[in-house]
Amino acid sequence: MFTGIVTDMGEVISVAPRGELRRLRIACSYDADSTALGASIACSGVCLTVVAVAREGARTVFEVDAAAETLAVTTVGAWACGTRINLERALKIGDELGGHIVTGHVDGVAKVLSREDFDDMCLLWFEAPRDLSRFIAKKGSVALDGVSLTVNEVEENRFSVLLIPHTLAVTTLGARRAADALNIEVDLMARYAARLSEAR
Incomplete structure:
Protein backbone atom coordinates (compact mmCIF):
# COMPACT_ATOMS: atom_id res chain seq x y z
CA MET A 1 0.00 0.00 0.00
CA PHE A 2 1.07 3.56 -0.74
CA THR A 3 -0.12 7.12 -0.12
CA GLY A 4 0.56 8.84 -3.43
CA ILE A 5 3.22 11.08 -1.84
CA VAL A 6 6.27 10.84 -4.09
CA THR A 7 9.59 10.54 -2.23
CA ASP A 8 12.04 10.48 -5.15
CA MET A 9 12.28 10.79 -8.91
CA GLY A 10 14.08 7.87 -10.49
CA GLU A 11 15.57 7.34 -13.93
CA VAL A 12 15.25 4.21 -16.06
CA ILE A 13 18.82 3.32 -17.08
CA SER A 14 18.20 0.05 -18.92
CA VAL A 15 15.34 -2.04 -20.29
CA ALA A 16 15.86 -5.68 -21.25
CA PRO A 17 13.29 -8.24 -22.47
CA ARG A 18 13.25 -11.58 -20.63
CA GLY A 19 10.68 -13.74 -22.37
CA GLU A 20 7.29 -12.26 -21.50
CA LEU A 21 8.90 -10.11 -18.80
CA ARG A 22 10.81 -6.87 -19.13
CA ARG A 23 13.66 -6.22 -16.67
CA LEU A 24 14.12 -2.55 -15.79
CA ARG A 25 17.05 -1.00 -13.95
CA ILE A 26 16.14 2.22 -12.14
CA ALA A 27 18.57 4.70 -10.57
CA CYS A 28 17.44 6.68 -7.54
CA SER A 29 18.66 8.37 -4.36
CA TYR A 30 17.24 5.79 -1.94
CA ASP A 31 19.71 4.19 0.47
CA ALA A 32 20.75 0.82 -0.97
CA ASP A 33 21.11 -0.68 2.50
CA SER A 34 17.48 0.06 3.34
CA THR A 35 16.12 -1.20 0.00
CA ALA A 36 15.44 -4.89 0.52
CA LEU A 37 15.01 -7.60 -2.06
CA GLY A 38 11.29 -8.29 -2.39
CA ALA A 39 10.35 -4.75 -1.35
CA SER A 40 7.50 -3.04 -3.18
CA ILE A 41 8.17 0.31 -4.81
CA ALA A 42 5.55 2.32 -6.68
CA CYS A 43 7.12 3.33 -9.98
CA SER A 44 4.96 6.10 -11.48
CA GLY A 45 2.06 4.45 -9.69
CA VAL A 46 2.85 0.85 -10.65
CA CYS A 47 3.67 -1.43 -7.72
CA LEU A 48 6.80 -3.37 -8.71
CA THR A 49 8.97 -5.79 -6.71
CA VAL A 50 12.67 -5.20 -6.19
CA VAL A 51 14.62 -8.20 -7.53
CA ALA A 52 18.15 -6.75 -7.27
CA VAL A 53 19.75 -3.70 -5.69
CA ALA A 54 23.26 -2.20 -5.73
CA ARG A 55 25.18 1.04 -5.35
CA GLU A 56 26.52 2.51 -8.57
CA GLY A 57 28.57 5.60 -7.86
CA ALA A 58 26.51 8.08 -5.88
CA ARG A 59 23.21 6.45 -6.83
CA THR A 60 21.32 3.34 -5.83
CA VAL A 61 20.15 1.14 -8.69
CA PHE A 62 17.34 -1.35 -8.20
CA GLU A 63 15.89 -3.82 -10.69
CA VAL A 64 12.27 -4.81 -11.24
CA ASP A 65 10.42 -7.13 -13.61
CA ALA A 66 7.32 -5.94 -15.47
CA ALA A 67 4.99 -8.75 -16.52
CA ALA A 68 2.78 -8.89 -19.64
CA GLU A 69 -0.31 -7.51 -17.85
CA THR A 70 1.65 -4.54 -16.51
CA LEU A 71 3.07 -3.83 -19.96
CA ALA A 72 -0.42 -4.03 -21.50
CA VAL A 73 -2.40 -1.76 -19.16
CA THR A 74 0.17 0.83 -17.98
CA THR A 75 2.75 3.16 -19.50
CA VAL A 76 5.62 0.87 -18.45
CA GLY A 77 5.78 -0.64 -21.94
CA ALA A 78 6.79 2.77 -23.30
CA TRP A 79 9.59 3.38 -20.78
CA ALA A 80 13.10 3.61 -22.22
CA CYS A 81 16.56 4.67 -21.07
CA GLY A 82 16.28 8.17 -19.66
CA THR A 83 12.59 7.99 -18.72
CA ARG A 84 12.00 9.83 -15.44
CA ILE A 85 9.54 8.21 -13.04
CA ASN A 86 7.97 9.01 -9.68
CA LEU A 87 8.97 6.71 -6.83
CA GLU A 88 7.36 5.88 -3.51
CA ARG A 89 8.29 3.16 -1.06
CA ALA A 90 5.59 1.04 0.56
CA LEU A 91 3.69 2.46 3.52
CA LYS A 92 4.81 1.31 6.97
CA ILE A 93 2.48 0.97 9.94
CA GLY A 94 2.63 4.27 11.78
CA ASP A 95 3.65 6.35 8.73
CA GLU A 96 1.79 9.57 8.05
CA LEU A 97 -1.01 9.11 5.50
CA GLY A 98 -0.46 12.37 3.66
CA GLY A 99 -2.29 11.54 0.44
CA HIS A 100 -4.88 8.77 0.12
CA ILE A 101 -4.80 4.97 0.08
CA VAL A 102 -3.13 3.87 -3.16
CA THR A 103 -2.61 0.20 -4.00
CA GLY A 104 -0.21 0.50 -6.91
CA HIS A 105 -2.61 -1.56 -9.04
CA VAL A 106 -3.03 0.76 -12.01
CA ASP A 107 -6.49 0.76 -13.60
Whole structure:
Protein backbone atom coordinates (compact mmCIF):
# COMPACT_ATOMS: atom_id res chain seq x y z
CA MET A 1 0.00 0.00 0.00
CA PHE A 2 1.07 3.56 -0.74
CA THR A 3 -0.12 7.12 -0.12
CA GLY A 4 0.56 8.84 -3.43
CA ILE A 5 3.22 11.08 -1.84
CA VAL A 6 6.27 10.84 -4.09
CA THR A 7 9.59 10.54 -2.23
CA ASP A 8 12.04 10.48 -5.15
CA MET A 9 12.28 10.79 -8.91
CA GLY A 10 14.08 7.87 -10.49
CA GLU A 11 15.57 7.34 -13.93
CA VAL A 12 15.25 4.21 -16.06
CA ILE A 13 18.82 3.32 -17.08
CA SER A 14 18.20 0.05 -18.92
CA VAL A 15 15.34 -2.04 -20.29
CA ALA A 16 15.86 -5.68 -21.25
CA PRO A 17 13.29 -8.24 -22.47
CA ARG A 18 13.25 -11.58 -20.63
CA GLY A 19 10.68 -13.74 -22.37
CA GLU A 20 7.29 -12.26 -21.50
CA LEU A 21 8.90 -10.11 -18.80
CA ARG A 22 10.81 -6.87 -19.13
CA ARG A 23 13.66 -6.22 -16.67
CA LEU A 24 14.12 -2.55 -15.79
CA ARG A 25 17.05 -1.00 -13.95
CA ILE A 26 16.14 2.22 -12.14
CA ALA A 27 18.57 4.70 -10.57
CA CYS A 28 17.44 6.68 -7.54
CA SER A 29 18.66 8.37 -4.36
CA TYR A 30 17.24 5.79 -1.94
CA ASP A 31 19.71 4.19 0.47
CA ALA A 32 20.75 0.82 -0.97
CA ASP A 33 21.11 -0.68 2.50
CA SER A 34 17.48 0.06 3.34
CA THR A 35 16.12 -1.20 0.00
CA ALA A 36 15.44 -4.89 0.52
CA LEU A 37 15.01 -7.60 -2.06
CA GLY A 38 11.29 -8.29 -2.39
CA ALA A 39 10.35 -4.75 -1.35
CA SER A 40 7.50 -3.04 -3.18
CA ILE A 41 8.17 0.31 -4.81
CA ALA A 42 5.55 2.32 -6.68
CA CYS A 43 7.12 3.33 -9.98
CA SER A 44 4.96 6.10 -11.48
CA GLY A 45 2.06 4.45 -9.69
CA VAL A 46 2.85 0.85 -10.65
CA CYS A 47 3.67 -1.43 -7.72
CA LEU A 48 6.80 -3.37 -8.71
CA THR A 49 8.97 -5.79 -6.71
CA VAL A 50 12.67 -5.20 -6.19
CA VAL A 51 14.62 -8.20 -7.53
CA ALA A 52 18.15 -6.75 -7.27
CA VAL A 53 19.75 -3.70 -5.69
CA ALA A 54 23.26 -2.20 -5.73
CA ARG A 55 25.18 1.04 -5.35
CA GLU A 56 26.52 2.51 -8.57
CA GLY A 57 28.57 5.60 -7.86
CA ALA A 58 26.51 8.08 -5.88
CA ARG A 59 23.21 6.45 -6.83
CA THR A 60 21.32 3.34 -5.83
CA VAL A 61 20.15 1.14 -8.69
CA PHE A 62 17.34 -1.35 -8.20
CA GLU A 63 15.89 -3.82 -10.69
CA VAL A 64 12.27 -4.81 -11.24
CA ASP A 65 10.42 -7.13 -13.61
CA ALA A 66 7.32 -5.94 -15.47
CA ALA A 67 4.99 -8.75 -16.52
CA ALA A 68 2.78 -8.89 -19.64
CA GLU A 69 -0.31 -7.51 -17.85
CA THR A 70 1.65 -4.54 -16.51
CA LEU A 71 3.07 -3.83 -19.96
CA ALA A 72 -0.42 -4.03 -21.50
CA VAL A 73 -2.40 -1.76 -19.16
CA THR A 74 0.17 0.83 -17.98
CA THR A 75 2.75 3.16 -19.50
CA VAL A 76 5.62 0.87 -18.45
CA GLY A 77 5.78 -0.64 -21.94
CA ALA A 78 6.79 2.77 -23.30
CA TRP A 79 9.59 3.38 -20.78
CA ALA A 80 13.10 3.61 -22.22
CA CYS A 81 16.56 4.67 -21.07
CA GLY A 82 16.28 8.17 -19.66
CA THR A 83 12.59 7.99 -18.72
CA ARG A 84 12.00 9.83 -15.44
CA ILE A 85 9.54 8.21 -13.04
CA ASN A 86 7.97 9.01 -9.68
CA LEU A 87 8.97 6.71 -6.83
CA GLU A 88 7.36 5.88 -3.51
CA ARG A 89 8.29 3.16 -1.06
CA ALA A 90 5.59 1.04 0.56
CA LEU A 91 3.69 2.46 3.52
CA LYS A 92 4.81 1.31 6.97
CA ILE A 93 2.48 0.97 9.94
CA GLY A 94 2.63 4.27 11.78
CA ASP A 95 3.65 6.35 8.73
CA GLU A 96 1.79 9.57 8.05
CA LEU A 97 -1.01 9.11 5.50
CA GLY A 98 -0.46 12.37 3.66
CA GLY A 99 -2.29 11.54 0.44
CA HIS A 100 -4.88 8.77 0.12
CA ILE A 101 -4.80 4.97 0.08
CA VAL A 102 -3.13 3.87 -3.16
CA THR A 103 -2.61 0.20 -4.00
CA GLY A 104 -0.21 0.50 -6.91
CA HIS A 105 -2.61 -1.56 -9.04
CA VAL A 106 -3.03 0.76 -12.01
CA ASP A 107 -6.49 0.76 -13.60
CA GLY A 108 -5.49 2.14 -16.98
CA VAL A 109 -4.02 5.11 -18.79
CA ALA A 110 -5.31 8.69 -18.83
CA LYS A 111 -4.39 11.16 -21.57
CA VAL A 112 -3.52 14.82 -21.02
CA LEU A 113 -5.95 16.98 -23.01
CA SER A 114 -4.65 20.44 -22.11
CA ARG A 115 -2.30 22.34 -19.84
CA GLU A 116 -2.68 25.89 -18.49
CA ASP A 117 0.14 27.47 -16.49
CA PHE A 118 -0.45 30.42 -14.16
CA ASP A 119 0.99 31.81 -10.90
CA ASP A 120 3.62 29.02 -10.79
CA MET A 121 0.77 26.49 -10.82
CA CYS A 122 -0.66 24.30 -13.55
CA LEU A 123 -4.17 23.16 -14.48
CA LEU A 124 -4.28 19.88 -16.36
CA TRP A 125 -7.33 18.37 -18.05
CA PHE A 126 -7.36 14.62 -18.62
CA GLU A 127 -9.43 12.11 -20.54
CA ALA A 128 -10.03 8.94 -18.51
CA PRO A 129 -11.02 5.55 -19.93
CA ARG A 130 -14.83 5.52 -20.06
CA ASP A 131 -15.15 2.51 -17.75
CA LEU A 132 -13.24 4.42 -15.04
CA SER A 133 -14.98 7.79 -15.29
CA ARG A 134 -17.79 6.78 -12.90
CA PHE A 135 -15.20 6.43 -10.11
CA ILE A 136 -13.91 9.99 -10.55
CA ALA A 137 -15.77 12.66 -8.58
CA LYS A 138 -15.31 16.38 -7.99
CA LYS A 139 -13.22 16.91 -4.82
CA GLY A 140 -12.42 13.19 -4.77
CA SER A 141 -8.97 11.62 -5.00
CA VAL A 142 -7.14 10.11 -7.95
CA ALA A 143 -3.57 8.85 -8.40
CA LEU A 144 -1.82 9.93 -11.61
CA ASP A 145 1.62 8.45 -12.23
CA GLY A 146 1.59 7.60 -8.54
CA VAL A 147 0.81 11.14 -7.33
CA SER A 148 -2.17 11.61 -5.02
CA LEU A 149 -4.27 14.47 -6.42
CA THR A 150 -7.62 16.12 -5.75
CA VAL A 151 -10.05 16.25 -8.65
CA ASN A 152 -11.16 19.82 -9.46
CA GLU A 153 -13.86 19.40 -12.10
CA VAL A 154 -15.51 16.47 -13.88
CA GLU A 155 -17.24 16.55 -17.27
CA GLU A 156 -18.32 13.08 -18.43
CA ASN A 157 -15.02 11.20 -18.88
CA ARG A 158 -12.90 14.37 -18.60
CA PHE A 159 -11.52 15.73 -15.35
CA SER A 160 -9.07 18.39 -14.18
CA VAL A 161 -6.47 18.67 -11.42
CA LEU A 162 -4.55 21.70 -10.16
CA LEU A 163 -0.85 21.22 -9.50
CA ILE A 164 0.81 23.45 -6.90
CA PRO A 165 4.46 24.56 -7.23
CA HIS A 166 5.71 21.86 -4.82
CA THR A 167 4.10 19.05 -6.85
CA LEU A 168 5.51 20.49 -10.07
CA ALA A 169 8.98 20.59 -8.50
CA VAL A 170 9.20 17.14 -6.87
CA THR A 171 7.34 14.93 -9.37
CA THR A 172 7.45 14.26 -13.10
CA LEU A 173 4.10 16.00 -13.58
CA GLY A 174 5.82 19.32 -14.21
CA ALA A 175 7.02 18.00 -17.57
CA ARG A 176 3.63 16.69 -18.75
CA ARG A 177 2.10 18.15 -21.90
CA ALA A 178 -0.99 17.60 -24.06
CA ALA A 179 -1.23 14.05 -25.48
CA ASP A 180 1.02 12.56 -22.77
CA ALA A 181 -0.20 9.30 -21.20
CA LEU A 182 -0.22 8.79 -17.42
CA ASN A 183 -1.03 5.80 -15.23
CA ILE A 184 -4.32 6.27 -13.41
CA GLU A 185 -5.57 4.53 -10.28
CA VAL A 186 -9.05 5.49 -9.11
CA ASP A 187 -9.90 5.93 -5.46
CA LEU A 188 -10.31 2.61 -3.67
CA MET A 189 -13.27 3.84 -1.62
CA ALA A 190 -15.06 5.00 -4.77
CA ARG A 191 -14.60 1.55 -6.30
CA TYR A 192 -16.06 -0.24 -3.28
CA ALA A 193 -18.92 2.25 -2.96
CA ALA A 194 -19.84 1.60 -6.59
CA ARG A 195 -19.65 -2.17 -6.09
CA LEU A 196 -21.91 -2.00 -3.02
CA SER A 197 -24.38 0.14 -4.95
CA GLU A 198 -24.42 -2.38 -7.81
CA ALA A 199 -24.94 -5.26 -5.36
CA ARG A 200 -28.13 -3.62 -4.07
